[in-house]
Amino acid sequence: MFGVTILGNNSALPAYNRHPTSQVITLSDHLFLVDCGEGTQMQMNHYKIRRSRINHIFISHLHGDHYFGLPGLLTSVGLMSRQQDLHLYGPSALKEIIDLVLNVGSTILPYNLQFHALEETSLLVNDEHFSVECFPVFHRIDCWGFLFREKRKPRKINPEATTRYSIPVDYFELLKQGEDIIIDGKTISNAELTIPNKPSKSYAYSADTLYNESMAEIVQRVDLLYHEATYLKDKLDKAVSRFHSTSEQAAMLAKKAEVKKLLIGHFSSTYETLDEFLAEAKAIFPDTQLALEGQTFMIV
Amino acid sequence: MFGVTILGNNSALPAYNRHPTSQVITLSDHLFLVDCGEGTQMQMNHYKIRRSRINHIFISHLHGDHYFGLPGLLTSVGLMSRQQDLHLYGPSALKEIIDLVLNVGSTILPYNLQFHALEETSLLVNDEHFSVECFPVFHRIDCWGFLFREKRKPRKINPEATTRYSIPVDYFELLKQGEDIIIDGKTISNAELTIPNKPSKSYAYSADTLYNESMAEIVQRVDLLYHEATYLKDKLDKAVSRFHSTSEQAAMLAKKAEVKKLLIGHFSSTYETLDEFLAEAKAIFPDTQLALEGQTFMIV
Numbered sequence: 001m002f003g004v005t006i007l008g009n010n011s012a013l014p015a016y017n018r019h020p021t022s023q024v025i026t027l028s029d030h031l032f033l034v035d036c037g038e039g040t041q042m043q044m045n046h047y048k049i050r051r052s053r054i055n056h057i058f059i060s061h062l063h064g065d066h067y068f069g070l071p072g073l074l075t076s077v078g079l080m081s082r083q084q085d086l087h088l089y090g091p092s093a094l095k096e097i098i099d100l101v102l103n104v105g106s107t108i109l110p111y112n113l114q115f116h117a118l119e120e121t122s123l124l125v126n127d128e129h130f131s132v133e134c135f136p137v138f139h140r141i142d143c144w145g146f147l148f149r150e151k152r153k154p155r156k157i158n159p160e161a162t163t164r165y166s167i168p169v170d171y172f173e174l175l176k177q178g179e180d181i182i183i184d185g186k187t188i189s190n191a192e193l194t195i196p197n198k199p200s201k202s203y204a205y206s207a208d209t210l211y212n213e214s215m216a217e218i219v220q221r222v223d224l225l226y227h228e229a230t231y232l233k234d235k236l237d238k239a240v241s242r243f244h245s246t247s248e249q250a251a252m253l254a255k256k257a258e259v260k261k262l263l264i265g266h267f268s269s270t271y272e273t274l275d276e277f278l279a280e281a282k283a284i285f286p287d288t289q290l291a292l293e294g295q296t297f298m299i300v
Numbered sequence: 301m302f303g304v305t306i307l308g309n310n311s312a313l314p315a316y317n318r319h320p321t322s323q324v325i326t327l328s329d330h331l332f333l334v335d336c337g338e339g340t341q342m343q344m345n346h347y348k349i350r351r352s353r354i355n356h357i358f359i360s361h362l363h364g365d366h367y368f369g370l371p372g373l374l375t376s377v378g379l380m381s382r383q384q385d386l387h388l389y390g391p392s393a394l395k396e397i398i399d400l401v402l403n404v405g406s407t408i409l410p411y412n413l414q415f416h417a418l419e420e421t422s423l424l425v426n427d428e429h430f431s432v433e434c435f436p437v438f439h440r441i442d443c444w445g446f447l448f449r450e451k452r453k454p455r456k457i458n459p460e461a462t463t464r465y466s467i468p469v470d471y472f473e474l475l476k477q478g479e480d481i482i483i484d485g486k487t488i489s490n491a492e493l494t495i496p497n498k499p500s501k502s503y504a505y506s507a508d509t510l511y512n513e514s515m516a517e518i519v520q521r522v523d524l525l526y527h528e529a530t531y532l533k534d535k536l537d538k539a540v541s542r543f544h545s546t547s548e549q550a551a552m553l554a555k556k557a558e559v560k561k562l563l564i565g566h567f568s569s570t571y572e573t574l575d576e577f578l579a580e581a582k583a584i585f586p587d588t589q590l591a592l593e594g595q596t597f598m599i600v
Contacts, residue, residue, distance in 0.1 A: 064407075105362050
C-alpha cells in the first residue's frame with residue numbers, strides 16, 4: 001500500500017474542529033509522519049494509527065502549526081517504552097528545541113532519537129523499495145517539501161513461459177532486472193519470459209509555500225501532489241504577503257507539473273466551509289481533492 | 301462566580317479521550333488558566349471558553365503534559381490580534397523555551413507577554429477582590445501549586461436599619477468595613493446596621509506531587525482542593541517512585557487539611573475507567589469528586 005492519511009488540514013489557528021498540519025504516509029509497510037501540529041498524537045489515537053509504528057518523522061519548518069505536537073509525541077512514545085531508533089528530520093534549530101524541552105523536564109528518552117538536519121536537496125531515506133528526498137520551498141522561514149518515490153519494481157517471472165523454455169531458477173534474478181538471457185547460444189528476450197510489475201508511484205508534499213513555477217520541475221509527474229491552499233483567489237494579496245498560496249495557484253502548479261492528482265490543504269481558519277476551495281482548484285485542475293481529516297488517499 | 305472548569309484530567313500519555321492537565325479558574329469576572337497540556341486550545345474551543353479572555357496563565361512545572369499546549373495558545377492569541385498584556389507565571393526555564401520557539405519561527409507577538417518566574421512562596425496576583433499565591437510541592441523537578449483566595453468581602457448595609465437610625469451615607473464605607481459608629485455621642489453597633497456578606501472562598505491546585513503532610517498547612521481549610529491521584533493505592537510504590545500520589549493519599553491530605561471538598565485528577569493512562577479512584581478517595585474523604593473534563597466545579 002502507498003497512501004496518505006490526513007490528521008490535520010488547517011492552517012495556524014485550529015478552528016471548526018480542523019487541526020493543524022499532519023499527515024501519515026504509508027509506504028511499503030512503513031509509516032512516515034510528515035509534520036506534527038499540536039494534537040497530532042490525539043489524532044493518531046482517534047484514527048487508530050499506532051504511534052509506535054512511526055520510525056521516521058519529517059518536519060517541514062518551524063512554524064508551530066507544523067511541529068507543536070512533536071515534543072508530546074516524542075515523550076509519549078518514550079513513556080510507551082519505545083526501544084527502536086526514531087529518525088527525526090527537520091531544520092537544525094528543531095534539535096535545539098527538543099534538547100531544551102527534554103533537559104528542563106529531566107526527561108531521558110529510552111530510545112535513540114536520531115536527528116537529521118535539513119540543509120539542501122538531498123536523499124533522506126534510501127530503502128530497497130523506496131526513497132524519500134527533501135527539497136526547499138518558498139516560505140517566510142526555511143521550509144522543506146518531501147518527495148516519496150517507490151523504486152523501479154522488478155519485472156515478474158511468467159512461470160508458464162519459463163517452464164516452456166525450461167529456464168533454470170538461477171536466471172530468475174536477471175530476468176526480474178529486465179535482462180535477456182542466452183541459453184545454449186540462443187537469446188531469449190526478457191519480454192517473452194516476464195511480465196511488467198506495477199508502475200512505481202510517487203507522492204510530493206510541498207509544505208507551506210508561495211506559488212513558484214520552479215517547483216513544477218521538482219514534483220513533475222508525481223502521482224499525487226499535496227499543495228497548500230491557505231486562501232481563495234480573492235485573497236491573493238494576503239496569500240503572497242504571508243508566503244502562502246491560493247487554491248487556484250495550487251491547481252496551476254499541479255497543471256504545470258503535469259501531476260496525476262492534486263490534494264489541497266492548510267486552509268485558513270477564516271473559512272468555515274471548504275467547497276469553494278475545491279471548486280476553484282477543479283476549474284483549473286479537475287483531479288483535485290480536499291485533504292479531509294481522517295481520510296486516506298491512495299497513491300495509485 | 302468562583303469555579304474551576306476541567307479541560308484535561310489525564311497524566312502524561314493522552315488516552316481514552318482524556319487530555320493532559322489544564323484547568324480554567326473563573327474568579328470575579330477573570331479567567332485564569334492553570335497548566336496547559338497539549339490540545340488545551342482545542343479543548344477551550346470545544347468547551348466555548350474564549351481564549352482571548354485569559355489574561356493570566358500559571359504553569360506548575362516543565363513536564364510536557366502540563367505545558368506543551370502553551371506555545372500554540374500563545375501564538376494563536378497572537379494570530380487573533382491580541383493587544384492586551386498576557387501574564388505568564390512558571391519556572392524560569394519556561395521563558396527560555398518560549399523565546400526560542402518564537403525566535404526560530406521569526407514570530408513577533410502583537411501583545412506584551414509578561415513573564416514572572418516562580419521562585420519561592422509568594423503572592424503572584426493581588427487584586428482588590430482576590431489574590432493568587434504559589435507554593436512549592438514535591439515532584440521530581442521544581443513544581444508549584446497555586447492558591448486562589450477571595451479577599452474578605454465588605455459587610456452589606458441593612459437599608460431598613462440605616463433609615464431607621466437616619467445614618468448619613470458618608471458613614472456607609474466605615475459600616476461596610478465592620479466598624480461601629482458614633483452619632484451624637486451615641487454608639488450604634490455595626491451588627492445593628494449591616495448584614496454579613498457571603499464568606500470568602502478559596503481554591504488550591506496542588507499540581508503533581510508526592511503525598512506530603514506539610515502541604516496540609518498550606519491548603520488548610522480551603523473550600524476546594526484539587527489534588528492529583530495518578531494511581532490507585534495498590535500502586536503506591538509506583539506512585540512514590542514517580543513522585544506522584546494515590547487516590548487514597550489525596551483523600552488523606554484533604555482530611556488532614558480539613559478542606560471542604562476534594563477534586564482528584566491526573567489519572568494514569570493505565571486506567572480506562574475512574575470509578576475506583578472515586579471509591580478509594582471517598583472511603584477516607586467522602587466529599588470527593590472526579591475532575592471530569594468539561595465539568596465546572598463551583599467553589600461555594
